[in-house]
Amino acid sequence: MSEKLAIYGGPKAKTTPNIPMYPGGLEIGEEEKKQVLEVLDTKYLFRYYGPAGVESKVRLFENGFKEKMGAKYALATSSCTGALVSALVACGIGPGDEVIVTGYTFFASCAAAVAAKAIPVIAEIDETLTMDVADMEKKITPATKGIVAVHMRGMPCDMDAVMAVARKHNLRVIEDCAQACGATYKGQYVGTFGDCGCFSFQYHKTITAGEGGMILTNDARLYDRCCSYHDTAACWRPDRFAEQRFEGELFCGSNFRMSELTGAVMLAQLGRLDRLNAAMRSHQRRIIDQIQDTRGIRIRPATDPEGDTGICLMFFLDAPEKVGPFVEALKAEGVDAAGVFNSGIPDWHIYAHWKHVIQKKAPTAVTCPWECPYHKGPSVEYTPDMNPNTLAYLGRVVHLDIPAQMTDEDCDMIAKAINKVAAVLA
Numbered sequence: 001m002s003e004k005l006a007i008y009g010g011p012k013a014k015t016t017p018n019i020p021m022y023p024g025g026l027e028i029g030e031e032e033k034k035q036v037l038e039v040l041d042t043k044y045l046f047r048y049y050g051p052a053g054v055e056s057k058v059r060l061f062e063n064g065f066k067e068k069m070g071a072k073y074a075l076a077t078s079s080c081t082g083a084l085v086s087a088l089v090a091c092g093i094g095p096g097d098e099v100i101v102t103g104y105t106f107f108a109s110c111a112a113a114v115a116a117k118a119i120p121v122i123a124e125i126d127e128t129l130t131m132d133v134a135d136m137e138k139k140i141t142p143a144t145k146g147i148v149a150v151h152m153r154g155m156p157c158d159m160d161a162v163m164a165v166a167r168k169h170n171l172r173v174i175e176d177c178a179q180a181c182g183a184t185y186k187g188q189y190v191g192t193f194g195d196c197g198c199f200s201f202q203y204h205k206t207i208t209a210g211e212g213g214m215i216l217t218n219d220a221r222l223y224d225r226c227c228s229y230h231d232t233a234a235c236w237r238p239d240r241f242a243e244q245r246f247e248g249e250l251f252c253g254s255n256f257r258m259s260e261l262t263g264a265v266m267l268a269q270l271g272r273l274d275r276l277n278a279a280m281r282s283h284q285r286r287i288i289d290q291i292q293d294t295r296g297i298r299i300r301p302a303t304d305p306e307g308d309t310g311i312c313l314m315f316f317l318d319a320p321e322k323v324g325p326f327v328e329a330l331k332a333e334g335v336d337a338a339g340v341f342n343s344g345i346p347d348w349h350i351y352a353h354w355k356h357v358i359q360k361k362a363p364t365a366v367t368c369p370w371e372c373p374y375h376k377g378p379s380v381e382y383t384p385d386m387n388p389n390t391l392a393y394l395g396r397v398v399h400l401d402i403p404a405q406m407t408d409e410d411c412d413m414i415a416k417a418i419n420k421v422a423a424v425l426a
Contacts, residue, residue, distance in 0.1 A: 002423040007332035013417035014334030016410055021401035023276045023311070024207040024269050031271070035264035045260050048235035058263030062214070064270050069189040071197070071216040073223035076263060077230055080178045080200030082256030083213035084112035087196035088146065089253070090225035091172040093118050096374030097145035102131050103351035103390040105150040109176050110357055113148065117369045119380050122351045124389045128303055129153060129314065129397070132389065133161040140165075143377050146172035151180035151190045153399075154280075154309035155302060159185045159193045166194075174198060181206045182277045184307035191216045196226070201266055206280075206309065207273050209265035212258055221246065229253035279404040280310035283411050287313055287402075290415035296426025297418070300397070313400045314340075315418075317426055320395035326425050327398060333417035336401065341394035343384075352384040352391060 004010030020026070035057060039045065044054040058076045066074035077083040093099060099113040103122045113120040121144070124135040130152050147166055149157045157175075166173045173194030177183070181199055183190045191197020201212035215226050225248065227236045232253035234240040244250040258266075292299055300314040317323055323339040330337040346353045355361070360370045360382075370380065385391065400414065 003420050005329050005332065005421060005424055006334070007329045012332070012334040013420050014410070014413035016334075016407075016413065018334070018336040019403040019405050019410075021311075021403055022203060022208070023280065023404040024205070024272060025203050026403075026405055027269075027272050027276070028265075031268040032265050035268045036261060039260045039264045047257065047260055047263065056263070057260050057267050058258050061263045061267045061270060064267065065214055066216060068270065068273070069192055069197075069216055071192050072218045073216065073220065075215040075223065075226050075230060076258035076266075077213040077215060077256040078258055078262075079211055079256065080176070080198050080202070080213040081108040081112055082230065082254070083198035083215045084109065084148070084174065084176065085115045085254070086226045086229040086256055087174045087198055087215055087217075087222075088112060088116040088118065089229045090222045091146060091174065091195050093145045093172060095369060095372050096143065096376065098141060098143040098375075098380065099146045099148060100136050100139055100144060101148045102150050102152070103387045104129055104152055104349060104394060105148075105176060106178065107348040107354055107356070108178075109148050109150055110351070110354060114357070114369060117372075118145065119143075119369050119372070119375060120357060121380055122357075122382065122387060124387045125152075125393060126389075127301055127316075127393060128155060128158070129300060129393060130155060130157040130303065131162060133158060133165060135389075136162075137165045137169075140169050140171070141377050143375060144169065144171060146174060148174050148176055149194060150176040151183055153314065154180050154183060154311035155300075156180060156183045156185035156190050156304055156307050158303045159190070163193055178202075178205065179311065180309055182273050183309045185304050186307070190307075192218070195219060195222060201262075201269070206276055206311065207266065207269035209262045209269065212262045212266055213256070224249055230256040276404045277309050279406075280402050281308070282310070283402045283404075283406050284308070284310035284313055286408060286411040287415045287418075290412070291315070291418050291422075294419050294422045294426070296422050297398075310402055312402055314397050316393075316396045317398065318396070320392075322425060323396060323398060326421055329421040329425055330398070330417055333421065335414050335417045338399050340397040340399050341391060343391075350390075350394060351387060358382040358384060
């Protein structure tokens, strides 16, 4: 006989407080203070010049990050959006080009393509909630120049399949690793498969300085071009006023430079990455081990279970109408849970709510990039229901964050709550 649910007056399964999902933010302490105070004490606030004899914290962070991830080059930026725009431009993507983006990602993945003056084409996700590579390939046209492969909610895409299609069609690949810092695919860190990998250090991310981003690449020319776009004043060049060293090195860009204060915090946070990911993976596995055979739910399948960062637990119910009651019952049990897609609740992570793109909004009367004489082929059109598989998958998902600061007791109580609710409502 099933236990009486808390929502119907029964006892709560989880009696400990829920922990906010700020893995690195909750760990900020003496090491971050030490690094920041060194910046203030030396008055070296700008990475490219300042008091003599002081080493840049941003440069130290870049060096540590690229060594950690196994890449040749790293460029710190002010945000992941800035990293994505810089990477797209560096890859030669611009007016007239199409870029394929998944329909389940934060809107910035799509907005970055628009900022590069390219037209986003929105592809389906599969049951892993990452790129449906078969649908991605169907949406390739002669105008397609690149793919933004998003490692969504901590899980790596099927990068073997993505890269095979990209090589077949001679496409650039930019990896959006904003939510997957430290994830691996077949033992290799995400962000090192494509032409460029882009990372976020915004406050919700695993390691954080509140804001910040990073670009990884193994291509020296792409690195230089990323530098050009992220710093149009060319402070990064050995001789900022010299003639360009190769065709395409210098052009008008923007300012997406990382500050020394941000670099100082990130230098400390980088040392926490492995421990945070190990904790989240352990918590996620402990919960999954207790619910994987529960009737009525299906755990999100993984492209690489060992490479998932473990930042969340996502599982499917067999019908979307069950998600709302299931989530409310979990909350009553003391578990902070949520559904993923509700057509009536805007969420910038789901393409159906991207009104900016669906309605082709622009800051001027000329709707660039969609109104572009360089674009060859049919007009790219959007509707909120254009990717039905994406909405169908997301409509059946229950989502739980997995903070690194949880205890084994928390995990066991969460698993108990899921099993308790599933016995009645799944």
